[in-house]
Amino acid sequence: MDPIEIRPYRPEDEDPWLRCRALSFLYTAYFDDVDPIRPTLREPSVELVATVDDVLVGVLGAEIESGVATIDTIAVHPDHQGRGAGRLLFQALRDRSREAGAHTIDAWTRDDPGTLAWYRAMGFTDHDHYLHVIADREEAGHAASASVGFSVAGALVHADLIDEARMRARFRRVHVCRRFTGPVDPPS
Secondary structure: OOOEEEEEOOHHHHHHHHHHHHHHHOOOOOOOOOOOOOOOOOOOEEEEEEEEOOEEEEEEEEEEEOOEEEEEEEEEOHHHOOOOHHHHHHHHHHHHHHHOOOOEEEEEEOOOHHHHHHHHHOOOEEEEEEEEEEEEHHHHOOOEEOOOOEEOOEEEEEEOHHHHHHHHHHOOEEEEEEEEEEEOOOOO
């Protein structure tokens, strides 16, 4: 297997970045979180890619504020998962976060078992749970507003975890959203 290289994101990476993220998210609870352009992160930020033979196989973006590096995106192309690209991207984030003065890394994610296991393996703990309720047109109803002139075609709403059973009884897509945190320098 060829070595995985980690390097800073470059503008010419945008198209493969988008493809990598979309394909990675396709098999997760974020399957519909697809954007036609890469999100712009506020500075200071860390934007990295993982490559194998100059082919982009992983992406990472995080913003750093008040001593916390918050992961916006970490994704590895499905054909390259399980080979260490995510771990290498994460280690590079730790190094750059330390250099920027951050002491904590955090990330919000939904309830995919593999994703949850990965964050835990990276030394994260989860807390601050709430629900993402994604309602389609039928579930959201056909509400209309005469003053604004729109109808609801779907909705993404947040709900309290205490309402999980009620939300799951009414909506097909309900995810527990979790905040994971971990130290930039994990204990030895």
